[in-house]
Amino acid sequence: MASPNPDSGSTQLSPQLIELVYGELRALAASYMRHQRSSHTLQPTALVNEAFLKIARSNSEAFASRSHFMAVAATAMRQVLINHAESKNAEKRGGGSRGIPIDPGMAAPDLGVAQVDVLAIEEGLRKLEKLDERKARVVEAKIFGGLSHEEIASVLGVSLSTVEGDWRMAKAWLAKEMRGTQSGE
Template sequence: MTDVTRILNAIGRGDAKATDELLPLVYEELRFLAAQKLSHEPPGRTLQATALVHEAYIRLVGDEAPGWTSRGHFFKAAAEAMRRILIDSARRRKSKKRGGDRQKIEVDDAIACLREACSPDDLLALDEALARLAETDPVKAEVVKLRYFAGLTVEQTAEVLGVSATTAKLHWAYARAWLLREIG
């Protein structure tokens, strides 16, 4: 049994502290994978958040398939980890001050050469708005993280959050419009 499987099982049993253990593991794995992918994939290839997250899942949990509920915990952690990776990178790129860690540099370089959906400014503005949304409405903030940072579909997002697909869709539509209005 892998560490992550053990943690997921603990979360499944209601051990709230285990959640704190999960995030750093997932974070490191995702950053490692992103760096590896981005530096090895030839240009023109596609890198997808969802692929990354699923691959991390297979690597960390394996094929033991512990059911969707615990996978849901994993995806929430992964979405948060992806958010941190991207926001950290955007910050560093913006300040042009890079950390000394070689892996981080690779990630930043790679992310910088991504034909990205948005500029570091957009990303940072989004993150601030997202933080405001999370204060008033944590569920919708979670929807945004899962959809935007982990690349899950509406249906998958609904599964993770245990709501109907229709609800998830409406939440996403509202959160999306709300954030865009906030950013202006």
């Protein structure tokens, strides 16, 4: 064979697995929206936890640990949101996608509800993935999965302070990247 050990190196999550969780998340969200309708908020963490409970009910061994599942779900959630934002953008070119409210964090400036521009985040995140895979994983789990620092530390097998440092640095870097592209255009 041309490639002696083709398995090595491709340790990323199986696309099918992410599609599976993606499907679960979408179905759950859809049924949630059908029953709750209007003005309720829907937290990604709530959705991810719901999906986990559903899966854990039918089989506790389906996923090795809760945090591992949460990380997979964060990736799937990222897909859900990116796809949504992209299709919105394709629909009304240049109309600008409506932001998704985020947790403003410690220093909330007086701007009303802070919002995230999912596509700008995605662009920065893809760049970050190439520069520092671990920081990108931290950001993904934090922004899209709403995982706690402890959960992220356990998924990535690093210390809590590493996660905190990664998050703080990556956040500042992403903010700088996003501001850079905005002022550049």
